[in-house]
Amino acid sequence: MPRRRDFRSRNYQHQRNHNGYDTRATEATRRRDVLRQTAKETLNVIPDITRQLSSSINVYHSTKLFCEDLHHLHPRYCPAFPECASIRVLNEDTLNAAIQISRFMRTGGINPLLHDPRPLISNFASYKKPGGGWLNGAVAQEEAICYRSSLAVSLDERDYPLELDEAIYTPSVVVLRSDMASSHRLLFPHTPAKDLPLVSAITLAAMYRPRVQTFDVKDNHGDSGNSRPRLQWREKQVFASDRHRNTTKDKMRLALRIAATRRHRLLVLGALGCGVYENPPRISPTFSGHWWMEVWFAVYDPRNEGNYATFDRVLSGKMV
Numbered sequence: 540m541p542r543r544r545d546f547r548s549r550n551y552q553h554q555r556n557h558n559g560y561d562t563r564a565t566e567a568t569r570r571r572d573v574l575r576q577t578a579k580e581t582l583n584v585i586p587d588i589t590r591q592l593s594s595s596i597n598v599y600h601s602t603k604l605f606c607e608d609l610h611h612l613h614p615r616y617c618p619a620f621p622e623c624a625s626i627r628v629l630n631e632d633t634l635n636a637a638i639q640i641s642r643f644m645r646t647g648g649i650n651p652l653l654h655d656p657r658p659l660i661s662n663f664a665s666y667k668k669p670g671g672g673w674l675n676g677a678v679a680q681e682e683a684i685c686y687r688s689s690l691a692v693s694l695d696e697r698d699y700p701l702e703l704d705e706a707i708y709t710p711s712v713v714v715l716r717s718d719m720a721s722s723h724r725l726l727f728p729h730t731p732a733k734d735l736p737l738v739s740a741i742t743l744a745a746m747y748r749p750r751v752q753t754f755d756v757k758d759n760h761g762d763s764g765n766s767r768p769r770l771q772w773r774e775k776q777v778f779a780s781d782r783h784r785n786t787t788k789d790k791m792r793l794a795l796r797i798a799a800t801r802r803h804r805l806l807v808l809g810a811l812g813c814g815v816y817e818n819p820p821r822i823s824p825t826f827s828g829h830w831w832m833e834v835w836f837a838v839y840d841p842r843n844e845g846n847y848a849t850f851d852r853v854l855s856g857k858m859v
Contacts, residue, residue: 570676570678571675571676571677572676573676574673574676574677574678574682574686575674575675575676577686577716577723578673578674578676578685578686580725581685581686581687581688581691581715581716582691582692584715584725584727585598585689585692585713585715587727587728588689588713588715588727588732588735589689589713589732590732591731591732591733592713592732592733593733596711596713596737597710597711598689598692598693598711598712598713599692599693600693600709600710600711601693601694601695601698601707601708601709601710601742602707602708603698603705603706603707604705604706604707604708604793604797605704605705606704606705606789606793607704609793609796609797609800610796611796612796612799612800612830614828616799616800617799617828617829617830618804618829618830619829620804620829620830620831620832621829622829623829623858623859624831624832624833624834624858624859625834625856625857625858626834626835626836626854626855626856626857626858626859627833627834627835627836627855628835628836628838628847628850628851628854628855629835629836629837629838630838630839630840630841630847631837631838631839632683632718632837632839633660633661633662633680633683633684633807633809633837633839634660634683634684634687634688634714634718634736634738635718635837636660636807636835636837637658637660637714637736637738637807637837638714638736639835640658640805640807640833640835641656641657641658641736641738641805643833644656644805644832644833655739655801655802655803655804656805657710657711657737657738657739657803657805658738658739658803658805658806658807659738659739659740659741659798659801659803659805659806659807660684660712660738660739660740660741660807660837661740661741661743661794661807661808661809662680662681662684662690662740662741662742662743663680663681663743663744663745663809663810664681664701664742664743664744665681665744666699666700666701666702666744667699667700668696668699669691669694669695669696669698669699670682670685670690670691670694671685673685673686673691678719680809680839681742683718683719684740686716686719686723687714687715687716687717687718687723688712688713688714688715688716688738689711689712689713689715690709690712690740690742693707693709693711693712693740694707694709694742701742701743701744703744703786703789703790704789704790704793705743706741706742706743706790706793706794706797707741707742707743708739708740708741708742708797708801709739709740709741709742710739710801711737711739712737712738712739712740713732713735713736713737714726714735714736714737714738715727715735738807739801739803741794741797741798743790743793743794745787745790794808798831799830804830804831804832804833805831805832805833806831806833806834806835807835807836807837808834808835808836808837809836809837809838809839810836810838810846810850828859830859831859834859836850836854838850838851
């Protein structure tokens with residue numbers, strides 16, 4: 540029987556120097572100021588980039604979609620690829636994973652069955668306002684995407700707040716910076732606008748801090764030199780409410796229906812709401828039937844808090 544524990548937030552003790560000054564707070568303030576400036580610079584450079592892009596690429600365009608508008612996927616619309624896609628799980632930034640999947644497809648040669656070579660990324664967003672807190676130096680998945688790309692200019696304030704059964708589809712998102720670890724280096728103009736990475740995006744909001752239950756469960760690990768299993772304990776978080784779990788599954792289905800109806804076959808999905816929104820990681824969409832060429836999960840977990848490990852254990856190598 541699993542041992543149940545009440546969910547409790549973790550307390551972090553700030554480090555202070557000999558004068559009692561909070562050095563961690565100082566670093567956070569400095570980082571926030573730098574990111575505010577990065578956001579301003581991103582907004583300033585986007586018009587220069589768009590002037591050099593093909594007229595068919597409109598980074599300002601997006602469409603708000605509702606769950607009720609998208610019917611169940613009919614098999615006759617399925618491309619029926621000859622092989623199932625094997626899910627890959629990466630401990631990686633969303634846009635880095637999208638760039639990798641594009642490079643992977645180019646290396647192997649673009650499949651003639653691929654209608655749109657752009658990867659489709661999932662943006663787990665603030666339901667309140669476009670881009671969340673990116674203009675104020677916040678750091679979460681949505682903000683990380685906005686600092687590096689044109690996504691924010693496609694998100695219209697009139698489409699907010701985002702309800703749980705709604706999503707925003709942006710067909711053209713230009714990646715114009717490297718990641719934060721590389722100091723958000725501008726790729727343009729060193730890289731011509733036409734050669735900048737191009738992705739599509741689905742923006743949908745996760746539930747904010749739904750009630751969860753945390754258990755300690757046993758894992759059996761066989762030892763290569765010993766037939767006897769080795770028991771280990773690990774944490775498992777689940778939704779406390781069936782309604783919250785079903786709502787999250789419906790949002791995943793909505794994202795996949797948008798992907799299918801827009802004929803995207805390269806997907807970069809992620810851990811819906813498992814970061815600042817504190818959703819439990821052990822929940823995955825059910826989708827199969829030769830719809831996709833590549834399905835990658837970008838679950839960025841630099842502090843090894845368990846999101847990546849859970850998704851890797853549950854999804855890695857699964858055929859869809």
